Amino acid sequence: VTPVLAPIAIRDAFAQGWERLSAGRTDTPRLDAEVLLAFVLGWPRARLLAHLDDPLTPENAARFEVLVARRATGEPVAYIRNVKEFMGLDLYVDPRVLIPRPETELLVERAIGIAPPGATVADIGTGSGAIAVSLLKARADLRVYATDTSAEALDVARRNAARHGVAPAFLHGSLLEPLPVTPDVVVANLPYLSHDELASLAGTSIDFEPRAALDGGPDGLDVFRSLFTQLPGTSTVLLEIGAGQYQTVPALAPDWTWTVHRDLAGLPRVLEGYGA
Numbered sequence: 001v002t003p004v005l006a007p008i009a010i011r012d013a014f015a016q017g018w019e020r021l022s023a024g025r026t027d028t029p030r031l032d033a034e035v036l037l038a039f040v041l042g043w044p045r046a047r048l049l050a051h052l053d054d055p056l057t058p059e060n061a062a063r064f065e066v067l068v069a070r071r072a073t074g075e076p077v078a079y080i081r082n083v084k085e086f087m088g089l090d091l092y093v094d095p096r097v098l099i100p101r102p103e104t105e106l107l108v109e110r111a112i113g114i115a116p117p118g119a120t121v122a123d124i125g126t127g128s129g130a131i132a133v134s135l136l137k138a139r140a141d142l143r144v145y146a147t148d149t150s151a152e153a154l155d156v157a158r159r160n161a162a163r164h165g166v167a168p169a170f171l172h173g174s175l176l177e178p179l180p181v182t183p184d185v186v187v188a189n190l191p192y193l194s195h196d197e198l199a200s201l202a203g204t205s206i207d208f209e210p211r212a213a214l215d216g217g218p219d220g221l222d223v224f225r226s227l228f229t230q231l232p233g234t235s236t237v238l239l240e241i242g243a244g245q246y247q248t249v250p251a252l253a254p255d256w257t258w259t260v261h262r263d264l265a266g267l268p269r270v271l272e273g274y275g276a
């Protein structure tokens with residue numbers, strides 16, 4: 001006779017998950033347990049807290065255990081739930097793409113603000129499509145191209161464009177090479193971490209993200225160097241940078257006119273450049 005598993009209360013599953021995550025690779029064990037349990041149930045978090053005494057089916061208890069085990073290894077919640085909010089949009093994400101960061105919203109806000117009506121904009125290194133998709137949602141008048149060297153990332157980006165009903169032109173290739181036209185505005189969040197920075201971040205959630213989305217070469221500037229060889233003729237460029245790069249990156253294109261924008265934490269994270 002197959003033994004029948006008695007259902008456990010949501011409260012007990014939550015407590016067990018929280019305890020297990022407290023010993024795992026996360027700084028937010030309680031929040032993660034709540035979010036993952038709500039995800040398993042398909043409920044908003046608030047509903048979970050109002051139903052702590054309800055039973056959890058054995059199937060859901062087992063699913064929750066699997067997700068807690070994944071989170072305990074340090075795998076980001078965004079990859080486990082396959083969603084990350086960016087510019088108010090729910091984007092599909094998985095380990096083929098970098099998880100969009102809140103800092104990058106500053107880049108998009110700036111692009112929304114400065115792109116002339118009807119302009120052609122290129123999102124270089126589109127990853128999940130975060131920039132291209134959110135820009136088109138806000139500015140339907142723009143013609144948006146989106147490139148990436150990763151065909152796998154482009155699959156994710158296409159999925160996000162379809163989900164949000166916009167249609168950037170996706171192109172596979174390096175930097176501006178695949179573009180059929182010279183864009184009016186280039187927007188890019190390209191890999192900019194140096195090898196020292198990558199080494200110091202080992203053991204964090206970036207272990208789960210594509211290295212090609214993060215690795216900017218030995219000093220973190222390799223991709224910018226290549227980009228600048230392709231930029232002539234383009235009038236405006238918006239670049240996300242590492243907080244320590246607001247002088248080194250403009251120095252690679254000294255003829256351009258540069259403005260630095262700070263993020264909410266006061267860190268210099270976006271460069272706005274006008275071509276020579």
Ligand SMILES: C[S@@+](CC[C@H](N)C(=O)[O-])C[C@H]1O[C@@H](n2cnc3c(N)ncnc32)[C@H](O)[C@@H]1O
Nearest residue numbers: 098100125126127148149150174175189191213
């Ligand atoms: C830091 S991620 C940014 C992803 C997305 N734009 C975002 O802001 O969330 C950098 C992206 O650039 C892509 N990439 C790296 N080198 C590239 C190159 N030479 N040309 C085009 N894309 C590149 C990577 O595959 C990755 O998807």
